[in-house]
Amino acid sequence: MSRHYVTVxxxxxxxxxxxxxxxxxxxxxHELKKRxxxxxxxxxxxxxxxxxNKFIHLWPTIVRSGLPxxxxxxxxxxxxxxxxxxxxxTIDGMVKPKTxxxxxxxxxxxxxG
Numbered sequence: 118m119s120r121h122y123v124t125v126x127x128x129x130x131x132x133x134x135x136x137x138x139x140x141x142x143x144x145x146x147h148e149l150k151k152r153x154x155x156x157x158x159x160x161x162x163x164x165x166x167x168x169x170n171k172f173i174h175l176w177p178t179i180v181r182s183g184l185p186x187x188x189x190x191x192x193x194x195x196x197x198x199x200x201x202x203x204x205x206x207t208i209d210g211m212v213k214p215k216t217x218x219x220x221x222x223x224x225x226x227x228x229x230g
Contacts, residue, residue, distance in 0.1 A: 122189070126186040187204060
């Protein structure tokens with residue numbers, strides 16, 4: 118079982134008609150904890166603090182795309198919001214075991230291999 122890391126880059130400033138980005142990250146963390154338990158860790162990074170130095174390589178993406186930016190396992194995935202259902206679907210696709218397609222076998226025929 119592998120762990121997945123979700124990082125929300127944003128600010129703690131009030132956002133019109135919604136919670137601030139930290140509160141959105143906390144809501145996301147709560148939903149992901151219910152769904153995946155300890156398999157997913159959520160971190161909020163306030164871009165107005167020195168914490169952003171860890172993500173300085175993403176500055177052009179942050180400026181161009183709008184806040185908040187949601188990273189999954191270090192890869193930018195969502196911009197301008199925290200779409201909880203989309204994040205859940207993305208991680209769900211990462212944790213489900215990949216099954217190989219096996220064609221049906223006709224009765225009385227032995228499968229090869």
